[in-house]
Amino acid sequence: MTSAHSKLYSDDVSLVVVVVDTNPFFWAGAALPFADFLSHVLHFVNSLLLLSNLNHVVIIAAGVSSCAYVFDSGNAGASGAADVAETLGKASRKMEEFIKQDARETASNGTVADGGAASLFSGALSLALCYIQRIFRSGTRHPQPRILCLQGSPDGPEQYVAVMNSIFSAQRSMVPIDTCIVGTQDSAFLQQASYITGGVYMKPQELSGLFQYLAAVFATDLHSRTFLRLPKTLGVDFRASCFCHKKTIDMGYVCSVCLSIFCKYHKKCSTCG
Amino acid sequence: MDYRPSRMAVVAKCAEAFIREFFDQNPLSHVGLVTIKDGISHRLTEIGGSPESQINALMGKLECSGDSSLQNALELVNGYLNQIPSYGHKEVLFLYSALNTCDPGDIMETIEKCKKSKVRCSVIGLAAEIFICKHLCEETGGSYTVALDESHFKELLLEHAPPPPAIAEYAAANLIKMGFPQRGAEDLISICSCHKKIKSGAEGYICPRCKVNVCELPTECRTCGLTLVSSPHLARSYHHLFPVAPFDEVTFKLGQKGGQNCFGCQQSLINTGGQSNIHVRCPKCNHHFCFDCDIYIHESLHNCPGCESQRSSSR
Numbered sequence: 001m002t003s004a005h006s007k008l009y010s011d012d013v014s015l016v017v018v019v020v021d022t023n024p025f026f027w028a029g030a031a032l033p034f035a036d037f038l039s040h041v042l043h044f045v046n047s048l049l050l051l052s053n054l055n056h057v058v059i060i061a062a063g064v065s066s067c068a069y070v071f072d073s074g075n076a077g078a079s080g081a082a083d084v085a086e087t088l089g090k091a092s093r094k095m096e097e098f099i100k101q102d103a104r105e106t107a108s109n110g111t112v113a114d115g116g117a118a119s120l121f122s123g124a125l126s127l128a129l130c131y132i133q134r135i136f137r138s139g140t141r142h143p144q145p146r147i148l149c150l151q152g153s154p155d156g157p158e159q160y161v162a163v164m165n166s167i168f169s170a171q172r173s174m175v176p177i178d179t180c181i182v183g184t185q186d187s188a189f190l191q192q193a194s195y196i197t198g199g200v201y202m203k204p205q206e207l208s209g210l211f212q213y214l215a216a217v218f219a220t221d222l223h224s225r226t227f228l229r230l231p232k233t234l235g236v237d238f239r240a241s242c243f244c245h246k247k248t249i250d251m252g253y254v255c256s257v258c259l260s261i262f263c264k265y266h267k268k269c270s271t272c273g
Numbered sequence: 274m275d276y277r278p279s280r281m282a283v284v285a286k287c288a289e290a291f292i293r294e295f296f297d298q299n300p301l302s303h304v305g306l307v308t309i310k311d312g313i314s315h316r317l318t319e320i321g322g323s324p325e326s327q328i329n330a331l332m333g334k335l336e337c338s339g340d341s342s343l344q345n346a347l348e349l350v351n352g353y354l355n356q357i358p359s360y361g362h363k364e365v366l367f368l369y370s371a372l373n374t375c376d377p378g379d380i381m382e383t384i385e386k387c388k389k390s391k392v393r394c395s396v397i398g399l400a401a402e403i404f405i406c407k408h409l410c411e412e413t414g415g416s417y418t419v420a421l422d423e424s425h426f427k428e429l430l431l432e433h434a435p436p437p438p439a440i441a442e443y444a445a446a447n448l449i450k451m452g453f454p455q456r457g458a459e460d461l462i463s464i465c466s467c468h469k470k471i472k473s474g475a476e477g478y479i480c481p482r483c484k485v486n487v488c489e490l491p492t493e494c495r496t497c498g499l500t501l502v503s504s505p506h507l508a509r510s511y512h513h514l515f516p517v518a519p520f521d522e523v524t525f526k527l528g529q530k531g532g533q534n535c536f537g538c539q540q541s542l543i544n545t546g547g548q549s550n551i552h553v554r555c556p557k558c559n560h561h562f563c564f565d566c567d568i569y570i571h572e573s574l575h576n577c578p579g580c581e582s583q584r585s586s587s588r
Contacts, residue, residue, distance in 0.1 A: 067582040069539055109584060123582030130537030130578055133569045161515055164508035165575045172297070172573060196505060238503035239453040250455075250481035251499070253448035256360035257439070258514060259507050262448065269446045 011223035015056040015135055015143040016048055017128040020070070022061045022099055023119035023153040024106075026183060030152060032207040037182065038095060040210040041150065042088045047215055049073055049087070056143055058131060061095060062124035063102030064117055065109055069127070070094045118156030121149070121189070125166040125177075132175055144222050146176045146199070151190055152183030157246075160189070167193045176200075178218050182207060188237070195236040202231045243271065276423055280399060284368050285331045287427045292331075294434040296324045300506040301491055306330055307349060311339030312375055314349040322491055341369070343405060344376035347383045347394070354392055360447040363392045364415070366433055369406060370399040380405065384412050393437070397429050436513060452499045454478035457486065466495045512575035520553035520567050537566035537578050555579050 020041060027034040045057050059071040071091040125147070132145040147170065170177055176199035179190040186203060194201035204213040217230060239248045242263040253262045255269035262269075276283040292304060304327055305320035318330045346367070354363045365387075374380070387394060387409075395415035396406040402419050410417035416433075420426035457463070457479045465472045466485045477486040483497040491502040525543065534541055535552070540563050542552045553567045554560065560579030562570070570577060 065584045067578075072539070106584075120582055120584065122576065123578055126574060126576045126578035126581050127537060129574055130535075130566050130569060131539065133565065134538035134540055137565060159581075161508065161511045162576045162581050164505065165512050167505075168509055169574045192505065235456045237455065238505065239455060240504035240507065249453060251450065251452045254451045254502075254507065255446050256449055257446040259510055261507070265448055265450075269448065272446060 010054070011144075012221040013052055013054040013143040014048075014221040015058070015132070015145040017058045017060060017131060017145065017147045018045065019121070019124045019128055019147060019149045019151075020059060020061050020095075021119045021121070021149075021151045021153055021182070022063050022095070022102065023117065024064065024099070024103060025117045026119070026153040030183065032182065032210070036208075037150075037210065038092065040214065042091055043211055044214040044219070045071070045073075045091070046087060048219060051219065051221075054143065056135075058128075059091060059095075060124045060127050060131075061098045061102075062119040062121050063098065063106075064119055065105040066102050067120050067123040067127060068098050068101075069131075070098055117153070118159065119151075119153045120159075121151065121153075121156070122159040122162035122166060125149075125163065125170075129166055129169055129173070129175070132173065136173070146178060146222060148178045148180065148218055149190060149193075150180050150182055151187055152181070154183075154185055155187050155189045163189045163193070167196050170197045176222065178202075180204065180210075180214065180218065182210070191233060191236045192238070195233065200230050201233050276399070276426075280370055281335050281337055283423055283426070284370075284399075285335055287423075287430050288368065289328050289331050290427065291430045291434060292324050292327050294431055298434050298509075299436055300509050301500075301502060305353065307346060308335070309341045309343075309346050310337065312342045312345065314342070314346040316349065316353075320353060322493070323489070340375040341371040341373075342376050343367075343369075343374035343409070344378060344380040344383045347380075347387055347409075351383075351387055351390060351392065355390060358447075360449065362436070362439065363390070364437075365392060365394045367394065367396040367406070368399070368430075369396050369403075372400050372403065374403075374405055384409055388412050395433060397426065397433075399426065436510075450499065452481045452494070452501045453503065454480055454487070454490070454501050467492070515575075517571055517575055517577050517580075518556055519571070520555050520562065522551055523554045523561070524551050535563040535566055536560040537562050537570070540565075558583055 018041065045059065048057050049055055057073045058069065061068055061070045071094055128147050135142050135145055167177070175197065177193040177197045178199040179187070179194050179201045181187060181190070181203040191201055193199070200217060202213065202217055204210060220228060237248070239250065240252065240261050241248050242252055243260045244262055249263050253265050255272060258269060258272040260269055260271040295302070295304060303320045303322045306317035306327055308315050308317050318327050321327065350365050357363055392413060393415045394409050394413040396410055396417050398406060398419040407417050418429045420429055455478065457477060462471060462473055463486045464470065465477050465488050467488050472486060477488050478490060478501065480487060480494040480497065480499060480501060482499050483494060485494065485496045487494060487501060491500070491506050493500050533543060542561060542563060553562050553564065555562065555577050558577065558579035
């Protein structure tokens with residue numbers, strides 16, 4: 001797969017794909033109400049669009065039973081300043097529709113009932129990457145893409161392989177994945193994602209000032225980032241966890257056929273035998 | 274129609290691209306380079322796990338002279354590969370431009386030896402098809418291809434980067450001991466064991482068994498011999514274990530509801546330009562995708578966005 005195309009468009013034009021976590025199980029118990037959170041995000045999206053008229057923003061919602069595109073600034077009939085309120089209105093409506101639809105699907109599924117349910121983050125990330133590939137195909141003049149993930153729900157371990165595949169694909173296409181954690185726990189997947197792809201990982205301390213954090217850290221385009229001092233995570237834990245007990249290990253045994261990791265020596269690999 | 278500026282230069286450049294792609298697809302593997310010159314085989318670089326040393330050797334001055342001897346090369350390579358533990362898959366890739374081979378002994382015996390040690394030999398020819406190369410590849414289970422021009426050569430070479438399917442009897446599952454090092458503390462100053470330079474602990478990794486500082490992963494600790502990897506290196510190969518199902522081709526039926534846009538990139542699937550409206554659909558999640566997303570999903574992403582966006586019963 002080819003890596004990033006020549007940046008003939010202009011150094012500071014960006015395409016930002018925002019992946020919003022809409023997991024109702026998380027937002028029901030969160031400190032910041034979802035409506036406030038959404039208004040912070042939409043104002044941030046607006047400020048991105050105001051930075052340059054060529055900037056392009058796409059919002060993808062990651063729900064509990066489905067993922068979907070919620071907003072694409074390229075579709076809006078760009079006709080000037082009157083669009084500010086229209087943008088916000090359209091995006092909020094679409095988001096509300098998505099959440100209702102997602103809730104209906106979750107109810108009909110019936111299998112997801114506990115509060116620790118993860119959102120379908122891997123699906124939303126895959127959609128974001130497909131959209132970015134479409135932008136790459138549109139010719140040599142295109143904005144510089146990046147992905148911003150607003151995540152609150154815990155990581156779903158069943159998504160590990162899919163998330164890692166997306167991370168490596170983003171790394172090859174040179175698309176940074178930025179993360180802003182709006183929940184209480186750090187996300188190991190997103191720390192790895194931001195580290196491997198060269199993005200920014202941040203966990204704001206005051207969620208009521210979310211817009212300020214977003215505008216100060218995540219609004220700058222990739223070219224201008226080289227001149228700024230952005231938050232750096234001190235060290236990502238890349239240790240693996242063993243398949244038998246799920247605890248992180250320093251030294252383990254890896255099966256030569258299927259690459260499963262065990263903490264103690266077994267005569268036969270339990271995954272592939 | 275020959276390779277410009279010279280065959281050697283083209284081969285070196287394509288080999289560099291191949292090595293990068295190879296380490297991208299197989300992060301835990303090792304590669305070594307061998308040259309055949311004047312009928313003798315020389316070892317250009319040691320078998321190592323990092324692309325930089327191999328690429329530096331390729332970028333250096335490489336000269337051609339004299340005859341080529343396939344048997345000598347095979348003997349040399351056999352000697353090296355015999356030291357590899359049994360769980361490793363052994364392979365040789367020849368980039369062969371000569372039209373003959375001048376051997377000191379019976380090459381058929383050498384081929385038998387390779388077959389016994391389970392070394393898979395493949396050849397990419399630049400000139401014409403040669404019987405002995407074809408025989409070698411057939412006997413050892415490798416592939417023999419001849420390049421038509423420069424771009425074809427690069428294509429053939431890059432086809433060897435993804436790992437071949439393993440044959441069940443040959444792949445004995447062993448559990449190999451590996452270490453997962455952490456970064457050292459910020460204030461720890463020590464000497465790294467690979468370059469013998471002073472480094473801060475936060476720039477390198479600490480081997481969990483002998484506690485020396487190593488600069489990059491994956492590597493083998495020079496002091497205690499433990500293979501050191503990080504979990505993304507293992508995760509890079511998981512997509513071979515869980516591949517995406519191939520998509521089915523479907524055409525648009527009039528009056529079909531939904532599926533107007535590609536699920537992945539939201540591009541319209543309806544071609545108004547008179548071309549037939551063929552696109553693809555995932556057999557598991559029934560979402561529709563355009564051909565470009567299909568290629569991207571199967572070659573680079575290895576996840577179907579539709580399947581990942583659904584909460585199936587297995588989750």
